[in-house]
Amino acid sequence: MKALFVGVAAMNTAMAGASTAATLIASHTAGDGWSGLPGAAGVLGTAAGTLGAGHLISRHGSKTALLLLYGAAMTGAALAAGTAMALLLAGMFLLGLGNGAAQLSRYLAAEAFPPHRKGFALSVIVWAGTVGAIAGPNLIAPGATLAGTVGMPALAGPMLVAFVMTGAALLVTTALRRTPAPPARRTSFAALRAPAVVTPLVSMVCAQLTMVAVMTMTPLELEAHHHGLEVLGVVLSVHMIGMFALAPLSGRLADRFGGRAVIVGGVALLLLAAVTAFGVGHVTGLSVAMFLLGYGWNLVFVGGSAMLSRATADQRVQGAVDAVVWSTSALASLGSGVLFGLGGYSLVTVVGAVLALLPLIVLYRRPAPAAPEPHPLPASAGPRSPRR
Template structure:
């Protein structure tokens, strides 16, 4: 079996880790700023649209990045997607400054392209290791989001204050920070080797012969994919509406920031534990654990939808970790698939969850945060049918 030199492996892992961390910082601030801008104008019913724009951009970025990987390699793919993402953040900031909501949406869409490239980095990490260590490898890259959890939301308030001092709208600040850190991700990715080593070399001509429809017909692909879609839908819906919920109850950006930090810590900090579970007991067990955790998160939000000290932080933390378990478990099962299929899977996951972002706003306007949490909990349970279908 081919092995990857330890030095090369560490160099690649460090660069991938840093790029993903930067993108998580960028998306945390930009998405929150976009939601709050939409809540103020054009109104709460539009509050899910900025998040949906970023998610759709991520879907397009995952699909395009996978094609770039096959034709030009992972290094060039990341350089292109991160570069586009930085430009998108600047465009979104321009939309915030000028008050042009459509420009903000286009900017968030383009920023999402960079996030799409970052998401596929976990498969690059898995490629470096043998099968029995793939779960740990990809979870290490997912764990990079912990940096975003610790640095992203807390930067929102100071970035807004700095923008105010410069005579700009406060919510333009997080978008400008997003542009800077995404550009930093591109710079770091330039240090990647031109050809990233692969522990299991695969030729696109042989491993990619099946189309996505044929692959989806296979239970080994269908179950993990549906679980990842459902977890993403549940997570996006509740996370997106948490900021408007807190805002409506009189809490400022500082409270929004630390509660989103709790959520993002749940999403990423325990990823190594999820990877160990996946390597030891398998991806299916990991997915089942994640679905159960998502259900508990939904119940906690329903029980205490206005508590900014217990109910909402606990709910969002569990929501994040439930998503993490499903994400790592599903990715470990799909890590041996062809690279184009991996990109298509991510595109399907993110595209579907964009519907959650779009639907979350009207649901919130109709029945408040409780209705959003109930719908999210039900959505998380749906894949149990496919996963238990023998």
């Protein structure tokens, strides 16, 4: 758990700083119209990384898979330190591969715990994202200073920090025990249509769409109301706290009440966030909305992940689900801009609210399991076996 936690925290720190710097580098190099390309490359790399990690784990075991993909991320950070656009895009894609492996690490943590504690186990790894959310942006300025001392452009600094962080993730992963690959299983994308997989898949996809769409357009809404970068930083920090800081609480709730109940709670908060953000231009209202948006997403993400970890231990299925979820981020980013252009921030929040409600259709069309979702108490807590 310690090795997985540190690896995920280091990768999130690398990705947070590198993504911000890559956007600025692309803007300076190729113009504002191309500034979104590095972020898209990182998202696509993350989707490919989750899918690839699942297949690598199933063939070679978890330690080998993480070492390979964190190594690719370290190479990507080195490439992204260059100013050429092609190297920047390739570097961000490789960084995304490592980020995808980090995302899938939550299921590796869940495997080390009994079913009635899987929700909390994976939520601890999700909570590691808090470290990246705080450290990544705050290391941009020191990284720029470091780059200047070695004669490199200032914006190459965050890439140097990413190189160090991915190296730390690679190093700490060597502490994992080398475990044999799981028994070979035939898996197809038809497995994604299984009832136990569809519910968490749809729930996490809709939550991702809502969260990314509203969050992406919030800076433009703040700018439209003449708020500066300081205000933007505060609002986005509140949002990131909501996304990660309370993850262990979400895990406890998932273990106590089941993933379905936690997803419903997350849907309610996402809807409340969209309603709060609708037509609100002042900082306090948007800060509250962004916190609710972040924690609503967290509840759905942790609840859905807990359901999936109990439904299947096949890393290829888990990786495919994460790949779909991350791929929707790119769709949400592009679509939110179109919606903002057509009807402003209000239209974005209305569409976000509709998307947030869609998981309820799947939840209530598919009956809950006959037995409570959380695993029953261990046998030692029940009556003794007559044979003993």
